[in-house]
Amino acid sequence: MAEQKISVAKYLQIRLEELGLTHLFGIAGNYTAPFLNTILEDKNAKIKIVNDTNEINAGHCTDAYARQNGFAAVAVTYGVGAFTLLNSVAGSYVEHCPVLVINGAPTNKDQQRSLVQGMLASHMTGDMYSNINVFRNVTVAAEQITGSSDAPYKIDAVLNACLLYGRPVYLEVFEDAWRMECNAPVTPLVEKGTSKCQTSARKAAQRVAAMARGKEIIFWGGIEIQRYGIQKEFLDLIETTDTEFVTSILGKSIVSENHRKFRGVFNGKASPKDVKEQFEKAQVKIGLGVWTTGKNLGGFDVWKEDTVLANHSGVRIGASYVANVSLKDFIIFLKEELTKVSFSAYEMYDTEKKLPKSFFVADDSIAKNEKPLLTYDTFFKRINSFINGSHIVVADAGFPLLGAQGIRIAEPNGFVAQASWLSIGYSVPAATGIKCARPDKRPVVFVGDGAFQETCQAISTQNKLKHDTIVFVLDNGIYGIEQMLVNPNPFRGADQVDYDIPDLNSVYDYNEMHRWKYAKLVDVFGGKGFEVNTLDELEDVLQQLDTIKENTIIHVNIPKTSIPEAIAYKTEEPGEDEFLDKDWSLC
Numbered sequence: 001m002a003e004q005k006i007s008v009a010k011y012l013q014i015r016l017e018e019l020g021l022t023h024l025f026g027i028a029g030n031y032t033a034p035f036l037n038t039i040l041e042d043k044n045a046k047i048k049i050v051n052d053t054n055e056i057n058a059g060h061c062t063d064a065y066a067r068q069n070g071f072a073a074v075a076v077t078y079g080v081g082a083f084t085l086l087n088s089v090a091g092s093y094v095e096h097c098p099v100l101v102i103n104g105a106p107t108n109k110d111q112q113r114s115l116v117q118g119m120l121a122s123h124m125t126g127d128m129y130s131n132i133n134v135f136r137n138v139t140v141a142a143e144q145i146t147g148s149s150d151a152p153y154k155i156d157a158v159l160n161a162c163l164l165y166g167r168p169v170y171l172e173v174f175e176d177a178w179r180m181e182c183n184a185p186v187t188p189l190v191e192k193g194t195s196k197c198q199t200s201a202r203k204a205a206q207r208v209a210a211m212a213r214g215k216e217i218i219f220w221g222g223i224e225i226q227r228y229g230i231q232k233e234f235l236d237l238i239e240t241t242d243t244e245f246v247t248s249i250l251g252k253s254i255v256s257e258n259h260r261k262f263r264g265v266f267n268g269k270a271s272p273k274d275v276k277e278q279f280e281k282a283q284v285k286i287g288l289g290v291w292t293t294g295k296n297l298g299g300f301d302v303w304k305e306d307t308v309l310a311n312h313s314g315v316r317i318g319a320s321y322v323a324n325v326s327l328k329d330f331i332i333f334l335k336e337e338l339t340k341v342s343f344s345a346y347e348m349y350d351t352e353k354k355l356p357k358s359f360f361v362a363d364d365s366i367a368k369n370e371k372p373l374l375t376y377d378t379f380f381k382r383i384n385s386f387i388n389g390s391h392i393v394v395a396d397a398g399f400p401l402l403g404a405q406g407i408r409i410a411e412p413n414g415f416v417a418q419a420s421w422l423s424i425g426y427s428v429p430a431a432t433g434i435k436c437a438r439p440d441k442r443p444v445v446f447v448g449d450g451a452f453q454e455t456c457q458a459i460s461t462q463n464k465l466k467h468d469t470i471v472f473v474l475d476n477g478i479y480g481i482e483q484m485l486v487n488p489n490p491f492r493g494a495d496q497v498d499y500d501i502p503d504l505n506s507v508y509d510y511n512e513m514h515r516w517k518y519a520k521l522v523d524v525f526g527g528k529g530f531e532v533n534t535l536d537e538l539e540d541v542l543q544q545l546d547t548i549k550e551n552t553i554i555h556v557n558i559p560k561t562s563i564p565e566a567i568a569y570k571t572e573e574p575g576e577d578e579f580l581d582k583d584w585s586l587c
Contacts, residue, residue, distance in 0.1 A: 004184040008151040008177055009038035012102070014185055015159055017046045019071045023436040025050045025058045029077020030122075032104030034178035036075065050436065050465065053457035055081050057429035059088020060455065064394070064416055065433030066097040070229075071162065072433070073100040079123030082131050086138065091421035092168045093138040095250075096227050099168040100159065101139070103131055107176040108146060135170040142170035148180035160190045166227055192229075196313060196326035198333075204315035204322040205333035208308050209341050211284060211317060216346035218282040219245035220266060224289025224311055226254045226413060230328045234288065235259070237335045243345040246279055248290045249405050253415035257408045263348045265405045268300030269569045272406055278348040286334075287311070289327055293420045374535050375562040376403040376474070380446075382535060383472075384408060386542050387444065392416060392434050396427035396447040398481035400474055403564040404446050411441070425454030431469045432462050442468050449475040449513050456521060462551050463526035469551050473518045476558040479511040484567065487575040491561050495571070497578075504577065507560065518555035527551035 006014075012035065016024070024047050028036055039045045052058035058074050066072035076085050082103045092099045106114075110121040111128045120126060127133075129144075136142045141161035143154035151173075158169040225234045231254060238245055238261050246266040247254055255262075264275035271279070279285070287309040292302050302309055305318045310330050315322045372378050380403045387393060387407050395404040395417045409415045416434060418426040428451075431443035452473045462469050483490065489497055490507050499505055519529030527550050532538045541554055563571075 005181040006184045007179050008148050008182055009035040012155055021047055023048050023050050024073050025062045026075035027055050027081055031077045031175045032075050052461050055084035056088055057455050057458045059085045060426045060429040061433035062099050063092045063097050064430035065437045066099050068437035071098050075102040078105045089168050090138045091418055091423050094421045096166050098162045098166045101170045103172045105172050105174050108174055132172050139168045139170045140165045145173045145177050148182040151182050163192045197324045198329050200322050201325045201329035202333045204325055205337045207317050209337035212343040213341045215283040216344045217284040218346040220287040220290055221245055221247045221254050222251040222290030224327055231255050233331045237331050240335050241338050250419040253409040256410055256412050258410045270566045282346040376564040391444045392441045394427045394431050394443055394445045396451045397422040397424050398448050399564055400446040400448055402566045424451035428455050429458035435467045445471040450479045459525040468549050472554045472556055474556050474558050476560050477513050478507050483507050483511045484570055487577045488571045491563050492571045519553055529553045531555040533557045
């Protein structure tokens, strides 16, 4: 009996539906249209096509959907669309998000005319491998489909790689190949697996247990626990050993932060001070799935003899390293081995110093004023009591991310941030993907004014989809984090250095933002808009939000030189431009 024949486009649709895809994001283009039309023509299709405002928004949206759903896909057109998407896909690659990039390419005839005649069709560079070669750098698999004979194999190959490695893959399909016929899929795709050498995992666990003997230990949970879906194993370890834990900022909300053993976010020097000081006193710190990225550590030295790091398929224990270790196996074996030795569970807060309800370090002298100012810390301290289990928090790079790290998140996976790649503007389009993946939740976005101006068109897509996202635009009028990194002098307050060069005493002109009336954008995009200047005005808006069922923008005016307390340590160090002061040394 002859095998059933279907189009290449239908083959890909079937595979995506098998993976549980409910939304396909992107920007329509003629080279991708045959695939999109195949879905559109199927009245029983399980996939909804979401046409976004631009490719970078679609990419960020897809990335966030993958973090909640476990797999996501974005479809764009050749050249102009694919190259615009590149930044978003690089972020998914760095932060291990399983995303499929679908790129529609010119036809075989177009490619031949370019080669023989030098005739370029729309969006072509003259090199038929220009697109795929670029994406090879930020994907774990990339294939080009020019016909139907090998299309099933290549489609399955990239999807299997996406599942196995949990990172982006790339599929380029020539326009005329979409409607060509191939055999229907007959075998299932591979199941996600993280199998490594169990002997190595057991050996690493035994060494860590020996290191913990007679010591006070604490756990430090990272993002790999969420990426590998091993929250249950992590919690079994915590509860069996009755040991406290913190998370990294990238790993924030890997489990509910209402857990009785959770003790805050440790982000090196950029932690809330109380958390940093208490965590560092533990005699043995065991990092599980924590990534050693600069913004994820804030200057903390992870190479100390009292620190264990299990990540990237290996375990570093003091000066030794054990390779080829599955994090899941290591956690399971570590739980067993720790029951065989005598150790103490380190307590960050004793009976006299109880665990605070939130992890904020807002300046008490400000908070106790009769009319406290609206600053980053007073804003987030109030927001902490607003956020609940119905929300998913999305924090953008820079000051909003550092300010939001103290919000207590009750919902597992309830905090999303691109805390390693740090592409400003990620948060607003990411909220679109989150709402599509989790329609039962309400995204709450915290974004700076500079980041918001990058991707604010995402609000239009959210209103088109009738979402109820809340976007707090924290407007200090400058690119604050950029100014802080190169010259923190304007943020030093009374301790500001008086330089002979005037530019070193104020915010650089190129870091000044054009001031928008952010709340007025709802007149263009739809939804509700508010502007607040004080904590009282913020309170009034917060009281209304539960009754508003549409997208909302809240324009929050923050003083130009206000900074989250978590980054105040930067003002005690020289910025990159402060080499002219003889008292500073950048060596």
